[in-house]
Amino acid sequence: MDLLNQIIRQPVDPDYAVAAAREHEPPRGRWALTVLAMIIGALFAVAALQTTRTAPALELERTELINRVRNAEGEQDQLQGRVTSLTQEIATLRAAALGDDDAAHSLEARIDALDPVVGNVGVAGPGVLIVVDDSPSATAEARDRVLDIDLQVLANGLWEAGAEAISINGHRLSNLTAIRGAGDAITVDYRSLTRPYRVEAIGDPRTLQARFVESLAGAWWNDLAQNRQMRYEISDVKQLDLAADPGIVLRHAGRATS
């Protein structure tokens, strides 16, 4: 604090007083003063010009970046569509290749049984719809907003309650799906979500909701809704249609050679 006090107490260069205490010199250096004043003026003008000049450039850069992100997102959508159509093609080719004998039939039956479980094909059925959102007063506090861990807890609670398929905002969850926070947004399958978050889960319509509410996740969300005023609506739905997860691929695991 001493430093600040000294700055406040002695804001003028002490040299002025020293020079004035000496005998009064005849005024000289007028020219230096004038030149310096001009330099200062030019400094102000140049800085102001530069700041106003770069403002539109920054704005341009920003919009360009936004456009690039949009383009990339469109491209991603297109590629995912292609993945879906190629997956269908694989299914028809596989059916053709397997042929018509008994072993092929049992293999196909196993594939048909496993595909919906892992999320490889779209599924439909009764279940629950849970809509969650940030609290309306969520301006500053991050704790009043839905975080990635809240959605993780929600999804895990649904699995625990016996859900057979879950999707968040249309993104089907598989056992390879990551729910993560990235900056301000929550991503599922590395795609950012927009609020509000609609979590759809297919499961036994008689028990799914009750079991979820009684689970740890239900308590977690009850707490968020009551203490943080987050939106948390849970309702039974007779018919839900969940799309396939287009991102299912094994990157490292291969078929075991026996």
Place this chain on the structure above:
Amino acid sequence: MIPLLGLLAGIVLGIVLEPSIPQVLQPYLPIAIVAAMDALFGAFRAYLEGTFTDRVFVVSFISNVLIAAAIVYVGDQIGVGSQLATGVVVVLGIRIFTNAAAIRRALFHA
């Protein structure tokens, strides 16, 4: 009067000629301007108190600008450039406000 005219002439010259600052020096321009403002306010206060001297003003201005820019430059080299720039702005800002208050008291007796 002469410095005021010089200031105006400088502003006009700067706008008309639009000299381009080298890219290397650009980050130090705002800091130099804050240092210049501090020198200006200090000079005006000294003038009101009757102790103004051209030579002191010229020397103090140049050294202020150079030291402020040097502090930020060194900070940039060791990775605390923006923090040191903040420090310079805070210190010079306090001086500017104190001097402005003294000038106001001297001019308006309020």
